[in-house]
Amino acid sequence: MIPQDALSELQAMLGERLSTGKSDLSLHGRSETFHPEMPPDAVAYPVTTAEVAAIVQTCARHGLPVIGWGTGTALEGHASAPRGGVTVDFRHMDAVLEIVPDDMLVRVQPGCTREALNTELRATGLMFPVDPGANASLGGMAATRASGTTAVRYGTMRDQVRGLEVVLADGRVIHTGSRARKSSAGYDLTALFVGSEGTLGLITELTLKLWGQPEATAAAVCGFATTEGAIDAVILAMQMGLTPARIEYVDVATTRILNAADGADLPETPHLLLEFHGSDAAVATEAEHFGQIAADHGGSAYRWATKPEDRSKLWSMRHRAYHTILATRPGATAVVTDVCVPISKLGQAIARAAADIDVSSLDGPILGHVGDGNYHAILLVDRNAPTEIAEAKRLSDAMVAHALDLGGTATGEHGVGLGKLHLMEAEHGAAWDVMGAIKRSLDPDGTMNPGKLVRQN
Amino acid sequence: MIPQDALSELQAMLGERLSTGKSDLSLHGRSETFHPEMPPDAVAYPVTTAEVAAIVQTCARHGLPVIGWGTGTALEGHASAPRGGVTVDFRHMDAVLEIVPDDMLVRVQPGCTREALNTELRATGLMFPVDPGANASLGGMAATRASGTTAVRYGTMRDQVRGLEVVLADGRVIHTGSRARKSSAGYDLTALFVGSEGTLGLITELTLKLWGQPEATAAAVCGFATTEGAIDAVILAMQMGLTPARIEYVDVATTRILNAADGADLPETPHLLLEFHGSDAAVATEAEHFGQIAADHGGSAYRWATKPEDRSKLWSMRHRAYHTILATRPGATAVVTDVCVPISKLGQAIARAAADIDVSSLDGPILGHVGDGNYHAILLVDRNAPTEIAEAKRLSDAMVAHALDLGGTATGEHGVGLGKLHLMEAEHGAAWDVMGAIKRSLDPDGTMNPGKLVRQN
Numbered sequence: 031m032i033p034q035d036a037l038s039e040l041q042a043m044l045g046e047r048l049s050t051g052k053s054d055l056s057l058h059g060r061s062e063t064f065h066p067e068m069p070p071d072a073v074a075y076p077v078t079t080a081e082v083a084a085i086v087q088t089c090a091r092h093g094l095p096v097i098g099w100g101t102g103t104a105l106e107g108h109a110s111a112p113r114g115g116v117t118v119d120f121r122h123m124d125a126v127l128e129i130v131p132d133d134m135l136v137r138v139q140p141g142c143t144r145e146a147l148n149t150e151l152r153a154t155g156l157m158f159p160v161d162p163g164a165n166a167s168l169g170g171m172a173a174t175r176a177s178g179t180t181a182v183r184y185g186t187m188r189d190q191v192r193g194l195e196v197v198l199a200d201g202r203v204i205h206t207g208s209r210a211r212k213s214s215a216g217y218d219l220t221a222l223f224v225g226s227e228g229t230l231g232l233i234t235e236l237t238l239k240l241w242g243q244p245e246a247t248a249a250a251v252c253g254f255a256t257t258e259g260a261i262d263a264v265i266l267a268m269q270m271g272l273t274p275a276r277i278e279y280v281d282v283a284t285t286r287i288l289n290a291a292d293g294a295d296l297p298e299t300p301h302l303l304l305e306f307h308g309s310d311a312a313v314a315t316e317a318e319h320f321g322q323i324a325a326d327h328g329g330s331a332y333r334w335a336t337k338p339e340d341r342s343k344l345w346s347m348r349h350r351a352y353h354t355i356l357a358t359r360p361g362a363t364a365v366v367t368d369v370c371v372p373i374s375k376l377g378q379a380i381a382r383a384a385a386d387i388d389v390s391s392l393d394g395p396i397l398g399h400v401g402d403g404n405y406h407a408i409l410l411v412d413r414n415a416p417t418e419i420a421e422a423k424r425l426s427d428a429m430v431a432h433a434l435d436l437g438g439t440a441t442g443e444h445g446v447g448l449g450k451l452h453l454m455e456a457e458h459g460a461a462w463d464v465m466g467a468i469k470r471s472l473d474p475d476g477t478m479n480p481g482k483l484v485r486q487n
Numbered sequence: 488m489i490p491q492d493a494l495s496e497l498q499a500m501l502g503e504r505l506s507t508g509k510s511d512l513s514l515h516g517r518s519e520t521f522h523p524e525m526p527p528d529a530v531a532y533p534v535t536t537a538e539v540a541a542i543v544q545t546c547a548r549h550g551l552p553v554i555g556w557g558t559g560t561a562l563e564g565h566a567s568a569p570r571g572g573v574t575v576d577f578r579h580m581d582a583v584l585e586i587v588p589d590d591m592l593v594r595v596q597p598g599c600t601r602e603a604l605n606t607e608l609r610a611t612g613l614m615f616p617v618d619p620g621a622n623a624s625l626g627g628m629a630a631t632r633a634s635g636t637t638a639v640r641y642g643t644m645r646d647q648v649r650g651l652e653v654v655l656a657d658g659r660v661i662h663t664g665s666r667a668r669k670s671s672a673g674y675d676l677t678a679l680f681v682g683s684e685g686t687l688g689l690i691t692e693l694t695l696k697l698w699g700q701p702e703a704t705a706a707a708v709c710g711f712a713t714t715e716g717a718i719d720a721v722i723l724a725m726q727m728g729l730t731p732a733r734i735e736y737v738d739v740a741t742t743r744i745l746n747a748a749d750g751a752d753l754p755e756t757p758h759l760l761l762e763f764h765g766s767d768a769a770v771a772t773e774a775e776h777f778g779q780i781a782a783d784h785g786g787s788a789y790r791w792a793t794k795p796e797d798r799s800k801l802w803s804m805r806h807r808a809y810h811t812i813l814a815t816r817p818g819a820t821a822v823v824t825d826v827c828v829p830i831s832k833l834g835q836a837i838a839r840a841a842a843d844i845d846v847s848s849l850d851g852p853i854l855g856h857v858g859d860g861n862y863h864a865i866l867l868v869d870r871n872a873p874t875e876i877a878e879a880k881r882l883s884d885a886m887v888a889h890a891l892d893l894g895g896t897a898t899g900e901h902g903v904g905l906g907k908l909h910l911m912e913a914e915h916g917a918a919w920d921v922m923g924a925i926k927r928s929l930d931p932d933g934t935m936n937p938g939k940l941v942r943q944n
Binding site for chain 1: 587588589590591592612613631632633634638643645646655659660661662663665666667668669670671672673674675676678679681682683687699701702722725726727728765766768769772825827828829830831858859860861890893894895896897898899900901902903907910911914915916917918919921922924925927928929940941
């Protein structure tokens with residue numbers, strides 16, 4: 031429980047922008063998927079960096095946990111409050127502060143969502159490409175090192191953040207990075223805070239790299255006799271220098287579900303869905319070239335299109351996949367696994383996962399950002415059935431163990447939060463202790479998002 | 488001085504691979520350019536990670552400084568030994584350990600040079616693109632976050648390192664990153680060690696990203712009426728999605744020097760030199776497109792070519808520029824400045840630097856990696872003339888102060904070392920204290936490359 035004097039201090043500072051209402055606390059204790067609710071003691075809605083710093087200082091003085099909150103779309107319980115404390119909700123700090131077209135940069139507040147940013151950019155010819163699916167906040171996306179379908183061409187949040195403003199655990203405000211495209215001036219603090227999940231500080235401003243809107247976009251779809259054929263086609267395409275903007279894999283189970291639900295008439299095989307960005311000529315060249323590579327690897331029924339309506343037909347199966355899969359078991363929740371392996375091992379990883387799911391009591395169609403070696407099994411569970419949750423966790427942990435054997439990682443894009451904490455020692459060994467040492471050096475009292483990412487005291 | 492018992496321990500371990508010969512110490516105390524010689528007390532030549540760990544442990548026990556050494560081509564005194572101690576020279580740890588074409592990865596030891604790696608890769612169709620000019624070691628390039636002419640397309644070392652093996656200050660060996668293309672599994676330790684200049688640990692192995700060798704390469708050269716015109720052309724080209732592999736700027740002074748020395752007959756204006764990589768068609772399209780953009784911005788005498796002999800003629804001026812400039816003052820040493828600014832400010836930055844150099848007693852032609860906003864003035868000094876060294880430092884510091892005002896950085900690619908240490912507080916403010924806290928958390932006794940990068944105790 032939050033001490034009354036701390037609460038009074040925060041109330042004096044924030045007035046109605048401090049909430050202790052039960053439903054608000056409950057909302058900020060929940061996460062998507064299966065994690066149990068862990069509400070904070072209060073929710074603060076700051077409007078300036080100075081207010082964030084003052085909130086953090088008050089919490090530091092009282093030893094209270096501070097948890098950042100963007101849109102609440104994290105999948106591993108990143109923003110829940112297992113030790114109570116104050117959740118800092120950035121919804122009012124959502125401005126696009128400055129667009130600099132000549133430097134292809136934008137400065138935003140952390141609560142700005144990726145869709146809001148792209149709406150703002152529409153007339154500039156520029157875009158922000160990272161697409162994790164959800165309309166997440168950019169602060170949250172940076173904090174979890176998010177990526178998604180477009181990472182294969184544009185990279186992850188690691189590659190987009192040029193600089194940050196961060197409020198540290200003691201309330202100091204620092205600025206990392208610069209507006210220059212590169213720098214060798216000391217430790218890369220920007221990269222350290224990206225992916226730190228609020229455990230080292232709260233991000234209060236981001237300078238992000240922008241990209242030109244592509245002149246043309248092509249979408250393509252192709253069935254493959256085998257998963258291995260699909261992956262080999264992708265490996266060859268990337269070695270040959272093709273630069274697709276998206277390469278998504280859907281397995282046979284997903285194809286069947288989409289046929290049944292959407293009246294699609296796809297061959298019951300694994301499929302790849304691709305998107306190409308570039309000039310009209312480049313897009314056509316890449317789409318044709320990929321078609322040839324696919325044909326050499328058991329690909330069939332290859333189609334590609336550049337007109338928006340044709341493109342959206344080809345891609346509708348991917349866009350609807352997650353919800354169509356969920357709908358096959360009404361009321362179910364998904365436990366979404368998230369390992370990432372070297373692409374040469376992806377066939378092995380998916381084959382083992384599929385075999386494990388086959389003999390399990392759960393259904394779990396598999397989708398993947400195959401160009402990155404990242405796949406997700408959508409494990410369908412009843413969130414009120416502990417045995418099902420346990421079975422889903424067992425399957426997920428087995429996928430992680432296999433991924434680590436193959437030189438991969440426990441999480442390609444979802445992050446650690448609470449859900450992957452128990453896997454960090456296996457993944458990092460002594461390097462996890464180094465993370466702990468860094469955490470203690472910047473947050474000696476452990477008030478920043480406690481219980482997440484690093485070994486707990 | 489190194490205590491006799493420490494020396495005996497190291498000798499027992501390394502035999503003839505521990506050197507205390509005067510000329511060897513002197514060589515390892517020197518750096519390119521003007522920094523004074525600061526030799527270590529001993530030089531170790533390990534052959535395995537276990538030996539590196541044992542050397543570091545011995546040094547930790549005796550409180551001796553440990554300094555990493557690649558090829559000695561750093562420009563800011565990174566590898567000198569201002570407090571003596573043991574320099575660890577990685578020349579025997581220079582193997583290419585494993586090439587994984589399907590994952591476009593390579594595993595190397597830190598002493599492997601970038602040219603040796605590319606020779607090894609020649610038959611694979613893959614390449615390692617980062618080109619800082621010198622044939623530096625890959626460990627050193629990672630430690631300084633090096634880049635160079637190709638960063639505009641391929642990125643810097645920050646973007647190429649997938650994972651590291653590092654020996655920490657207490658001799659522990661950790662592994663960072665993985666073989667997967669992306670990960671959200673905790674703090675990005677790989678990015679923290681890249682650019683840490685040996686102050687947090689010694690890199691003993693690197694896993695690096697590789698790229699396909701381009702099917703075709705085009706070189707281009709273009710004169711511009713003004714520097715601003717040249718930069719505006721580059722800004723527009725990048726906004727339009729052109730992806731040149733190199734975009735180099737040379738100023739009027741450099742053009743004059745090259746005309747005189749090489750018998751070139753270039754108009755006495757600023758020039759851009761470009762290189763395009765891709766398919767035959769893509770390279771031709773980009774080269775033609777850039778020519779149109781250049782013409783709209785005061786460009787003239789635009790020429791481009793894809794045949795190797797024609798390309799090397801067009802680019803010979805750039806390849807020879809540094810040494811041709813040095814030769815204009817026989818016996819001179821260069822103080823090479825290295826600021827990087829947002830590209831929209833590059834014209835301002837270069838104009839101010841050129842004006843400062845004009846009224847100075849020194850000559851200083853300017854070259855730049857213009858696509859990155861990074862330029863170098865080659866300030867010619869007599870290294871035995873303290874007033875000239877002081878004047879060069881004054882000019883360099885003024886360029887840095889202006890770059891920081893413009894949102895840039897004190898060093899785009901050379902790093903901090905000894906030479907830029909006094910500028911870090913101005914660049915980073917309180918973030919420099921955060922770097923110091925991280926340093927203390929991983930190297931509490933301050934034995935790893937002391938005197939560099941962070942505030943000194």
